[in-house]
Amino acid sequence: MHLIGDVYISEILRKPVLDREGEEAGRIVDFTISLGELFPRVSGLVVTRGKDRYIIPWENITIFNKKVVSTDLSASALSPAAPDGSQMLACKNLLDKQIVDINGAKVVRVNDLKLGEVQGSLCLMAADIGVAGLFRRLGLKKRWEKVAWLLGFKQTTNLISWNFLQPLEPSLSALTLTIPRQQMSNLHPSDIAQIISDVSQKDRQAIFSSLDIDTAAEAIHELEPGVQSKIIAEMDSETAADILEAMPPDEAADLVGDLPDEQAREILRLMEKEDAQDVQELLEHEEDTAGGLMTNEYLSFTPDMTIAESLNEYRLEAPNVEAASAYVLYVTGPDEKLLGEVMLKDLLLSSSKKLMSEIMNTDFQYIAPTADEKEAAEIISKYNLLALPVLDEGRKLLGIVTVDDVLDLVLPPQSRRRRHRIG
Numbered sequence: 001m002h003l004i005g006d007v008y009i010s011e012i013l014r015k016p017v018l019d020r021e022g023e024e025a026g027r028i029v030d031f032t033i034s035l036g037e038l039f040p041r042v043s044g045l046v047v048t049r050g051k052d053r054y055i056i057p058w059e060n061i062t063i064f065n066k067k068v069v070s071t072d073l074s075a076s077a078l079s080p081a082a083p084d085g086s087q088m089l090a091c092k093n094l095l096d097k098q099i100v101d102i103n104g105a106k107v108v109r110v111n112d113l114k115l116g117e118v119q120g121s122l123c124l125m126a127a128d129i130g131v132a133g134l135f136r137r138l139g140l141k142k143r144w145e146k147v148a149w150l151l152g153f154k155q156t157t158n159l160i161s162w163n164f165l166q167p168l169e170p171s172l173s174a175l176t177l178t179i180p181r182q183q184m185s186n187l188h189p190s191d192i193a194q195i196i197s198d199v200s201q202k203d204r205q206a207i208f209s210s211l212d213i214d215t216a217a218e219a220i221h222e223l224e225p226g227v228q229s230k231i232i233a234e235m236d237s238e239t240a241a242d243i244l245e246a247m248p249p250d251e252a253a254d255l256v257g258d259l260p261d262e263q264a265r266e267i268l269r270l271m272e273k274e275d276a277q278d279v280q281e282l283l284e285h286e287e288d289t290a291g292g293l294m295t296n297e298y299l300s301f302t303p304d305m306t307i308a309e310s311l312n313e314y315r316l317e318a319p320n321v322e323a324a325s326a327y328v329l330y331v332t333g334p335d336e337k338l339l340g341e342v343m344l345k346d347l348l349l350s351s352s353k354k355l356m357s358e359i360m361n362t363d364f365q366y367i368a369p370t371a372d373e374k375e376a377a378e379i380i381s382k383y384n385l386l387a388l389p390v391l392d393e394g395r396k397l398l399g400i401v402t403v404d405d406v407l408d409l410v411l412p413p414q415s416r417r418r419r420h421r422i423g
Helices: 090-094 131-137 141-151 189-197 201-209 212-221 225-234 237-245 249-257 262-270 274-281 309-320 344-349 373-382 406-410
Strands: 017-018 026-032 042-049 053-058 061-064 069-072 088-091 098-100 106-109 111-117 123-127 158-160 326-333 338-345 386-389 397-402
Touching: 026 053, 026 090, 026 106, 026 326, 042 088, 042 274, 088 090, 088 141, 123 309, 189 274, 189 406, 201 212, 212 225, 212 338, 225 249, 237 249, 237 262, 249 262, 262 274, 262 397, 309 386, 309 397, 326 344, 338 344, 373 386, 373 397, 373 406, 397 406
Parallel strands: 017 069
Antiparallel strands: 017 026, 026 042, 026 088, 042 053, 061 069, 098 106, 111 123, 123 158, 326 338, 386 397
């Protein structure tokens, strides 16, 4: 048997298994797993050929890697079979299962399964609970890697080692951690969101009341739109306003747009005037347009500023914007008319005495606020942009569409939201 590096179940599914004559014996659709071991052992490969399913015992697998899987059996020697009571099916029984702590609090969901070699056997090594695992399952791994690279994300895989999970048992409804809930206090906001998604509305409010404003703002961004609006709707308006102020304006606008008009107006009234104005401006644009997709959170400079002055200004303002908005700087004239763009790299490498007008790029891509959001996504993809400025007819800079704004367009439709104006 030959294993090459990390192997995830999603990378192997639907791959053909070659028999000893080099013919296709079937395509992999699942794995049988032995129960009761620290690192559950793969006992066989479930393959389909035509309408029939077969199990190829692991001891008959001769090569196993991302490119080639083969067996020493002939295709004609396979007979239909089903796992016995000491086994379970990895994909059917484990993928998308909740992982809970020992007190029963739901934590995260299994997006993929990592396989590895333990004492000559292929075993389950870890559960992948991260977004990378989800994109790998969806067949969008390369697109995710491109987006992560553009945004400067570290492409780390979020794994829970199988030795932190209790042994598998037949008919399990969830996987269980062997560590207590108290040790989960430093969860990533997306993990907090997963907990919130799977508990009652009453428990959701209790969880949110225990979070600081910044953590609550980050966690609520990870939730489905319907869940977001329900949580905000049941909060007192002052707390809701504080959370929305801590969110990027485009995300806050999406959420406010999902609330009843009366409550939305009350929350906007309680927000800081500048934050509320940013949100209200975004709500004026039609959904499914570049204006509806953009954020008005960006960094702008005047053409007569020196590089030294711009760097000082950047250090003050950059911490207040999203990462995707901090890599492209905009040079604007009177009435916020866009004159040019400056990449952060060029700013850092230029002489401190030069002016912004000397290093700015005046040949830039842009889009109208009324253009279709898919057109914005296509321009960003075609030109490998981090951000696309949105200009009105007078070339006034209204906002920018960032690469992470268009990420929603490649996700399943149920994760998309629709914004309405506040009357």
